[in-house]
Each structure stands twice: as structure tokens, then as C-alpha cells.
Amino acid sequence: MIPLLRSLIAGFSLLALAWAPLPAQRTTPAPAPVGVRPIDWPALAEETTRIMAGYLKIDTSNLPGNELAGALYLKDVLEREGIEAQILDTAALGTGRANIYARIKGNGSKKAIALVHHIDVVPATPSFWTVPPFSGEIRDGFLWGRGALDMKGHGIVQLMAMIALKRSGVPLNRDIVFIGNADEELGSTGAVVFVRDHPELIRDVEYLLTEKTLNDVRDGKLVHFSIGVAEKRTFWQRLTVQGVPSHGSMPTKQNPVPRLVAAVHRLATFETPLEVTPGVERYFRDIARTYDEPQRSWLSDVRRALDDSTARAWILDNSTWNAYLRVTIAPTVLAGSNKTNVIPPEASAEVDVRILPHHNRDSVLAMLKRVVNDTAVHFTTLIEPKAPLESPLESPVVRAIERAALERRPDLFVTTPLLNGATDRPTYQAAGILTYAVDPFLVDVAEDRMGVHGNNERISLENIGFGVKYLYDILRYVQ
Ligand SMILES: [Zn+2]
Known part of the structure; x- marks a missing residue:
């Protein structure tokens, strides 16, 4: 001792x-x-x-x-x-x-x-x-x-x-x-x-x-x-597309893989709306003092900064801050065929979705479906969000x-x-x-x-x- x-x-x-x-x-x-x-x-x-x-x-x-x-x-x-x-x-x-x-x-x-x-x-x-x-x-x-x-x-x-x-x-x-x-x-x-x-x-x-x-x-x-x-709250989704299995040497329109990939691409590139919650607004205002101008002014009024393209780009470039301000959507798991020459009957993807403290799960899900805009893509919720x-x-x-x-x-x-x-x-x-x-x-x-x-x-x-x-x-x- x-x-x-x-x-x-x-x-x-x-x-x-x-x-x-x-x-x-x-x-x-x-x-x-x-x-x-x-x-x-x-x-x-x-x-x-x-x-x-x-x-x-x-x-x-x-x-x-x-x-x-x-x-x-x-x-x-x-x-x-x-x-x-x-x-x-x-x-x-x-x-x-x-x-x-x-x-x-x-x-x-x-x-x-x-x-x-x-x-x-x-x-x-x-x-x-x-x-x-x-x-x-x-x-x-x-x-x-x-x-x-x-x-x-x-x-x-x-x-x-x-x-x-x-x-x-x-x-x-x-x-x-x-x-x-x-x-x-x-x-x-x-x-x-x-x-x-x-x-x-x-x-x-x-x-x-x-x-x-x-x-x-x-x-x-x-x-x-x-x-x-x-x-934030986790709201994980699985996207599934059904197709018709066939040989890869004679592609058909019923291949579920490209359809799934297009849906995942739309989700991955979608710019979700920016929202400033009370704790986040205070956080940016508080840390503003540790920055020089112009960042100091941007952070001290983050709502206004998000309307300014230069300020917004600077803030969202920080992946932590970006996640503070919006629903994030990260496609992570992909599954299709396990053989190069086989068109599979089904393709699926898992997407790590995280919603803000106050969000309603139904409206977020409706937004995701709107973005995908393809009724052949079936959504399954893997993890329901916890309470706000x-x-x-x-x-x-x-x-x-x-x-x-x-x-x-x-x-x-x-x-x-x-x-x-x-x-x-x-x-x-x-x-x-x-x-x-x-x-x-x-x-x-x-x-x-x-x-x-x-x-x-x-x-x-x-x-x-x-x-x-x-x-x-x-x-x-x-x-
Ligand atoms: Zn812990």
C-alpha cells in the first residue's frame, strides 16, 4: 500500500x-x-x-x-x-x-x-x-x-x-x-x-x-x-427487396440487388433537416468563447449560422456536431447473393438510424420511406427508439x-x-x-x-x- x-x-x-x-x-x-x-x-x-x-x-x-x-x-x-x-x-x-x-x-x-x-x-x-x-x-x-x-x-x-x-x-x-x-x-x-x-x-x-x-x-x-x-435514440432499420432468382449470365429486371442499392443510395445521400435542440443550442453558445472569429459568432447563434452556407458547412464538417443537429442515417450491413453468378431471391440492408431527443418515430419512418420512394422496398424496425x-x-x-x-x-x-x-x-x-x-x-x-x-x-x-x-x-x- x-x-x-x-x-x-x-x-x-x-x-x-x-x-x-x-x-x-x-x-x-x-x-x-x-x-x-x-x-x-x-x-x-x-x-x-x-x-x-x-x-x-x-x-x-x-x-x-x-x-x-x-x-x-x-x-x-x-x-x-x-x-x-x-x-x-x-x-x-x-x-x-x-x-x-x-x-x-x-x-x-x-x-x-x-x-x-x-x-x-x-x-x-x-x-x-x-x-x-x-x-x-x-x-x-x-x-x-x-x-x-x-x-x-x-x-x-x-x-x-x-x-x-x-x-x-x-x-x-x-x-x-x-x-x-x-x-x-x-x-x-x-x-x-x-x-x-x-x-x-x-x-x-x-x-x-x-x-x-x-x-x-x-x-x-x-x-x-x-x-x-x-x-440521441437508436431507430435501426432493415430494408428488404424481393426479386426473382435467376442466372447472372442473363440479367432480368427482377434482380433485387440494384433496386436495393438505389434505395440505400437515396437514403445515404439524403440531407435530413437540421434542428437545434435546447441542450445543443446552449452547448454551441457556451463553447463559442473558445474559438476566434468568425467561428465564435457562428457558434454563439447556431440557428442563424445554419442559414449561412459557409458557417453551416464548417459546423457540419464536424461529424459529432453534424449528429447533434439532425437524424443521421448510416447504411452498414448489406446482403444479396453469395455467388457471383446467382441473382438472389432477396437483398437486404441494415441502416443505423439515430433520431433526435424529441423526435416521433412514425414521422421519421415516414420520412425514410418518402426518401426511398419505392414501395418494393420493405422496412423492418430492428430497434425501436427509447423514450424521448x-x-x-x-x-x-x-x-x-x-x-x-x-x-x-x-x-x-x-x-x-x-x-x-x-x-x-x-x-x-x-x-x-x-x-x-x-x-x-x-x-x-x-x-x-x-x-x-x-x-x-x-x-x-x-x-x-x-x-x-x-x-x-x-x-x-x-x-
Ligand atoms: Zn456505459
Whole structure:
């Protein structure tokens, strides 16, 4: 433990240097309420690292998931703190699978806030990794392992922030609910079953914090903190064309392949309408300050910029921003004949369609059919979109995150990037809970891209210490 402690301390002082704002800009953190026991932050960081390493050692690759083992590990940590935990839903989810639920009580004067993470991870191929993906090894100032970033590391930070609040005796107006779900990475059945079968456990939950948004760190420099208010929704389609099989040496008009290709081409080249949602509008306005003119003016009023051809071309050239502003359509899978000289009876394509937070699936489907403009092309929905998801830009959660972030870096700002991917948030939002994504870490964008669903996923020890204190403050300020 001594080398770990030493690297932690070294990590913290490096961090302090790297982030040191101008002293005059530093705001004074709120004084701790009377009766609150002080927290030994370096010791808590070390404890969090140890517990996280144990969690990463449990292989919860989905499939099969094996979340029950992860849930039992969390239950053990919670019960050592005198927090009762329930292992749930194995019967509904299948052998070896589970959700976990626990709660610490506030005084009940305000509604509860939930911390939600998923216990499962995507599989890892050990041969591509520097250290075995389920070793929980600490090396070079990092804790390595599948799930360190997505999102078992975040889950342990949630757990330890909650435990720290209980230990320190901070007065709570809101209960804090801790939930770990199975199967986020594949079918989302964990969250779906939990919300469906245990409405009584979340009836009083007003707000929820979970993945996935990224504080923007580039080349080791933090640009801004992030709050996720909204996300895109998957609406995958399969296009099928029937034809008449025959020999490739004597082509006929009933070959389904060219007909399908024409339909796919029309979809792929169609310019879907541009729409500016509230979180995206704020995001562009907030980041405008980090650009020079004319981009600064364009971003500060993105609606107007989209009417200007030069500004629009510049904005849409960024594939992330392009996806923020419209339905995206990406043809990916193609199937026709498996022999060059055989015209097949059927050809099909799969298309990754992603709709904006507020879109209606029927009108999007009608648009796709209009674009294809061929009744021989049959559409099948492979994945129905989850519930619409855009949380208010103004709320106690947003204010708490802003306060905690700006205390750390008063020279920066907090903003609301859209998530182009998908999480379990809509499942909870549909149950009447306002959900937000928060990122407890400051991980370089390049590091995140490498590790999340990739190889050598890892989290730095200084980030673990940062994360648990950041989330502790957010939970304290949201009271
Ligand atoms: Zn995730």
C-alpha cells in the first residue's frame, strides 16, 4: 500500500500544479455544516482505488454478464458500512444476472436522488491488452481493467461518495439511492426490468445521475466540464427487396440487388433537416468563447449560422456536431447473393438510424420511406427508439454540478453536449425521473476513445481521487 499511497500523493500534487487557477479567481468552498466529521481525502482515494480494483477483477463481460457476482461484491461493501442492499431480478434476468439497490436516508424534506451505473462491461480480448483486462492491476499511476471508464469505475465513485456522505454525517434533505443494473451494453434488460418490477423503490426519486458525458480534456488540458441533458435514440432499420432468382449470365429486371442499392443510395445521400435542440443550442453558445472569429459568432447563434452556407458547412464538417443537429442515417450491413453468378431471391440492408431527443418515430419512418420512394422496398424496425430524453437546463442538479465544477476551475465553464450514443437513461426518464449524465473524471478524449469498448481501458489514480470528491460535493450541493 505504501507505493500506492506515494503515487497517489505524487499524483495529487501533479494535479494541483496542472490545474492551479489564478489564486484571485478561486471561490471559497462552502463551509462544512457543524457536526460534520472531516474526511481524509487521500485515504478515501486509496480505499476507493482498492475497492474499484476488486470490482474490476470480477469479469462481467456481457454476454453472459455475470452481474450477480458484481452485485454481491457491492452488497458486501455496502453492508460493511451498515447500508442494507437488495440483490434483485435474477429470476427475471436469468441465472448469474442481477440488479442491486441500496439507499441512505435523508430527512425526507426533499425527494430522493439516484446514482445509477451498469455492472456489465463489453468483452475484452486479452491479447490486445498490456495487462490482463480483469486483473485490476495498478501500474504507472493507473488502475487498469475493462470497465474502468465504462462504467464500473464510475459506479465505485458513486458508491464511495455516498459512503463518504454517510460517514461524515452531512445532513441530507434527499435520500440517496444507489442502483447497479445488468445488461446495459446489450439489451438494457436490467434497467427495464428494474423500473418495471420495482416502481415502489423509485417512486420518490426526483433526479438521477449516471453516464455518459465527457468533460472535455484535450492534450492534457481541461477545456470544459460537461452535463448530459439529452441523448440521441437508436431507430435501426432493415430494408428488404424481393426479386426473382435467376442466372447472372442473363440479367432480368427482377434482380433485387440494384433496386436495393438505389434505395440505400437515396437514403445515404439524403440531407435530413437540421434542428437545434435546447441542450445543443446552449452547448454551441457556451463553447463559442473558445474559438476566434468568425467561428465564435457562428457558434454563439447556431440557428442563424445554419442559414449561412459557409458557417453551416464548417459546423457540419464536424461529424459529432453534424449528429447533434439532425437524424443521421448510416447504411452498414448489406446482403444479396453469395455467388457471383446467382441473382438472389432477396437483398437486404441494415441502416443505423439515430433520431433526435424529441423526435416521433412514425414521422421519421415516414420520412425514410418518402426518401426511398419505392414501395418494393420493405422496412423492418430492428430497434425501436427509447423514450424521448431531454432534461431541463435549469435544475438543482445542474446548479450543483456547476458549483462543484467552478469551485475547481473558476476560469472554465460547464456545458451540455448531446450524447450521440445511447444509455439506460430513457428507461428511467420514462418512469418520471429527470436524468442527467455527469462525468466524475478528467480523462483525455484520446484516452477515452482508446479505452471505452477498446483496449487498455484504465483510469488514473489521481482521477479516482478527483472523482470521489467531485461527486461528493455535487451530492452535498444538490441537497
Ligand atoms: Zn456505459
